Amino acid sequence: MLTYIIRRVLILIPMAFVICFLVYLGLELTPGDAVSHMINPDAAGSMNPAQLEALRQSLGLGQPFHVRFWSWFTNLVQGNFGYSMSGGVPISNIIATRLPATLELAAVALVFSTVIGSLLGVVSALKRGSKTDSALTVIGMLGVSIPEFFFGLVAISIFALNLGWFPVGGRSMPGYVTLWDRLPHMVMPAMVLSIMLTAGVMRYARSSMLDALSRDFIKTARSKGLPEWRVNLLHGFRVALTPVVVLIGFRLPVLIGGSVIIEQVFQWPGIGNEFISAVRSQDYPVVMTIALLSVMAVLVASLIVDILTAVIDPRVRLGE
Amino acid sequence: MTATQDIAISVRDLKTFFYTNNRCNKALNGVSFDIKKGKTLCIVGESGCGKSVTAASIMQLLPTLSRIEQGEIIYHADRGDIPLHALEKNGRHMRRIRGAEIAMIFQDPMTALNPVYSVGFQIKESLRYHMKMVGRAAHQKAISLLKEMGIALPEKRVNDFPHRYSGGMRQRAMIAMAMACSPKVLIADEPTTALDVTIQAQIFELMDKLKREHGTGIMLITHDMGVVAELADDVAVMYMGNIVEAGTVDEVLRQPTHPYTKALLASVPVLGKGRNQDIKAIRGSTPDPLNRPKGCQFADRCDFAVAQCQTMPEETRITPTHRVMCWRYKELVPNG
Numbered sequence: 032m033l034t035y036i037i038r039r040v041l042i043l044i045p046m047a048f049v050i051c052f053l054v055y056l057g058l059e060l061t062p063g064d065a066v067s068h069m070i071n072p073d074a075a076g077s078m079n080p081a082q083l084e085a086l087r088q089s090l091g092l093g094q095p096f097h098v099r100f101w102s103w104f105t106n107l108v109q110g111n112f113g114y115s116m117s118g119g120v121p122i123s124n125i126i127a128t129r130l131p132a133t134l135e136l137a138a139v140a141l142v143f144s145t146v147i148g149s150l151l152g153v154v155s156a157l158k159r160g161s162k163t164d165s166a167l168t169v170i171g172m173l174g175v176s177i178p179e180f181f182f183g184l185v186a187i188s189i190f191a192l193n194l195g196w197f198p199v200g201g202r203s204m205p206g207y208v209t210l211w212d213r214l215p216h217m218v219m220p221a222m223v224l225s226i227m228l229t230a231g232v233m234r235y236a237r238s239s240m241l242d243a244l245s246r247d248f249i250k251t252a253r254s255k256g257l258p259e260w261r262v263n264l265l266h267g268f269r270v271a272l273t274p275v276v277v278l279i280g281f282r283l284p285v286l287i288g289g290s291v292i293i294e295q296v297f298q299w300p301g302i303g304n305e306f307i308s309a310v311r312s313q314d315y316p317v318v319m320t321i322a323l324l325s326v327m328a329v330l331v332a333s334l335i336v337d338i339l340t341a342v343i344d345p346r347v348r349l350g351e
Numbered sequence: 352m353t354a355t356q357d358i359a360i361s362v363r364d365l366k367t368f369f370y371t372n373n374r375c376n377k378a379l380n381g382v383s384f385d386i387k388k389g390k391t392l393c394i395v396g397e398s399g400c401g402k403s404v405t406a407a408s409i410m411q412l413l414p415t416l417s418r419i420e421q422g423e424i425i426y427h428a429d430r431g432d433i434p435l436h437a438l439e440k441n442g443r444h445m446r447r448i449r450g451a452e453i454a455m456i457f458q459d460p461m462t463a464l465n466p467v468y469s470v471g472f473q474i475k476e477s478l479r480y481h482m483k484m485v486g487r488a489a490h491q492k493a494i495s496l497l498k499e500m501g502i503a504l505p506e507k508r509v510n511d512f513p514h515r516y517s518g519g520m521r522q523r524a525m526i527a528m529a530m531a532c533s534p535k536v537l538i539a540d541e542p543t544t545a546l547d548v549t550i551q552a553q554i555f556e557l558m559d560k561l562k563r564e565h566g567t568g569i570m571l572i573t574h575d576m577g578v579v580a581e582l583a584d585d586v587a588v589m590y591m592g593n594i595v596e597a598g599t600v601d602e603v604l605r606q607p608t609h610p611y612t613k614a615l616l617a618s619v620p621v622l623g624k625g626r627n628q629d630i631k632a633i634r635g636s637t638p639d640p641l642n643r644p645k646g647c648q649f650a651d652r653c654d655f656a657v658a659q660c661q662t663m664p665e666e667t668r669i670t671p672t673h674r675v676m677c678w679r680y681k682e683l684v685p686n687g
């Protein structure tokens with residue numbers, strides 16, 4: 032098991048390197064360079080080309096691509112992502128203040144979708160063909176097909192503006208310190224963010240569960256005289272779980288992508304919001320860094336999925 | 352006649368119907384037989400004749416679309432007779448009997464074990480539920496069961512997952528699981544169809560050993576006449592939901608009376624008869640189960656059919672143990 036995990040982590044390293052390279056290449060290909068962004072265009076007109084060139088040299092921009100890439104990469108590994116073009120703030124600072132908010136939201140949404148999605152899916156499968164099942168199927172279809180921002184706007188208009196149960200947006204208010212204080216702020220964005228994933232998990236859990244229940248070992252379990260709950264949960268759900276975990280892993284990017292929209296709708300001060308404002312102000316280093324981090328997050332997620340699958344499904348434990 | 356105390360399960364006039372798309376499939380249309388203690392009853396017949404439905408009826412594991420419509424299944428337990436057909440399908444009472452006193456093994460050992468639990472876990476599950484045996488005792492018992500079923504290195508194998516077992520070993524593990532609580536009756540539904548020939552022989556040998564050593568009554572569903580000749584004490588031949596002929600193995604194999612039994616025996620090579628046998632496939636094919644003939648189910652394919660065969664023949668005894676369902680049995684009884 033341990034060798035399996037180590038092997039998986041080792042595979043990740045070259046992949047991460049290639050992605051960093053592609054991101055740097057993307058940065059390189061965007062119009063202009065650091066100098067053209069540092070200097071206000073009016074001033075640039077009055078500077079002579081030799082001065083600009085000297086500035087470029089002093090910043091190391093005259094060096095060949097691979098040298099610059101390597102220096103950028105080594106900095107990256109040390110947690111130094113470079114500087115934002117608007118204001119010159121270290122990008123790592125931006126990330127450090129914005130990331131926790133995003134992770135908080137994503138974690139709540141992930142846990143919620145996994146638990147509620149599987150639960151509803153299993154109920155749906157066990158009550159196959161009943162009214163509950165049909166209702167859940169319809170809800171699931173709506174959940175995966177209606178865009179999240181729509182749910183967001185509807186939720187704001189109903190629960191915030193009309194009923195006044197939850198605040199319209201933001202993450203916290205002055206004087207709110209504990210998680211408990213902030214909870215009302217979190218409810219709507221987290222719920223809306225999880226709708227799509229919950230619906231996806233539910234649909235998948237249902238079909239996975241139905242598949243598991245139709246397998247021969249269920250008949251064996253029943254023929255042993257085990258009670259129904261044990262047949263359904265220990266034998267059925269346990270086997271149905273593996274594909275569900277894989278699905279959740281594959282859908283994690285949806286959560287990441289969704290958070291960009293949801294943070295915008297609810298004015299949640301997370302990475303997604305930062306991403307949008309960086310795109311608006313053409314702050315390429317910030318945009319690329321966030322993109323890089325998202326890709327890394329997906330990679331790590333897939334690693335976690337692989338390890339989890341190995342833990343729950345003995346047939347996958349190849350490292351033995 | 353067999354004395355009642357030798358009988359483990361008696362089935363009387365059992366009718367199990369399927370209801371699909373508002374149509375009724377009379378999968379079992381009045382079936383009677385006994386499973387005797389320490390004896391093997393083989394049930395043979397073409398695909399779709401109702402063998403598996405018979406097994407599922409006894410176990411009360413019928414699919415939701417089907418129902419026992421009529422008849423009785425009596426389990427003669429030490430504590431008295433229990434009418435299985437009247438028990439709630441998944442009720443406590445039935446579950447206490449199922450797996451503990453009447454156990455079952457299935458056709459495909461590759462899929463019959465749960466892939467995410469170790470073989471030991473799955474054996475111990477039975478021990479815990481029926482014998483309240485847990486922990487070390489259960490573990491030791493699981494090991495000794497695997498050992499008895501002929502699994503090498505059972506101490507190590509007990510913790511292995513099913514995918515590390517070969518097909519034959521999995522069927523042995525299945526049998527270990529079924530025998531965990533020393534059942535009175537073991538129902539085996541084509542237990543070796545998915546295995547290769549040498550393994551088949553080993554599994555049957557094992558079942559025969561269990562029958563002798565534990566006095567387990569065995570109901571063995573099979574297609575293989577060679578197996579019947581080898582293992583059976585009693586034989587029941589099924590055709591389209593009826594037992595058309597039943598008796599001791601000698602009676603059925605040596606003096607087959609029903610035209611279907613004769614055709615069935617002629618259609619398979621018989622062990623020990625050599626190579627140049629005259630093998631004849633049975634003419635025609637089984638009728639549509641949803642649109643069955645009114646009278647004798649075999650009439651369309653029978654060489655002896657007469658007008659009378661348009662009504663259902665009755666079960667008639669030729670000897671106290673040998674019975675047949677055919678209007679013309681008198682002419683067909685082989686002399687000798």
Ligand SMILES: Nc1ncnc2c1ncn2[C@@H]1O[C@H](COP(=O)(O)OP(=O)(O)OP(=O)(O)O)[C@@H](O)[C@H]1O
Pocket residue numbers: 369371376378396397398399400401402403404405414416640
């Ligand atoms: N789950 C089911 N749903 C609908 N009909 C069924 C089902 N299972 C069995 N039947 C019907 O019941 C009848 C008897 O089937 P059964 O499975 O007992 O045959 P069998 O003798 O076991 O055949 P085989 O040798 O192929 O296993 C058939 O007509 C079949 O169509």
Ligand code: SF4
Pocket residue numbers: 609610611647648649650651653654655656657660664676677678679680
């Ligand atoms: S009853 Fe008639 S049709 Fe049926 S097996 Fe006998 S002879 Fe043939």
Ligand SMILES: [Mg+2]
Pocket residue numbers: 402403404540
């Ligand atoms: Mg069958």
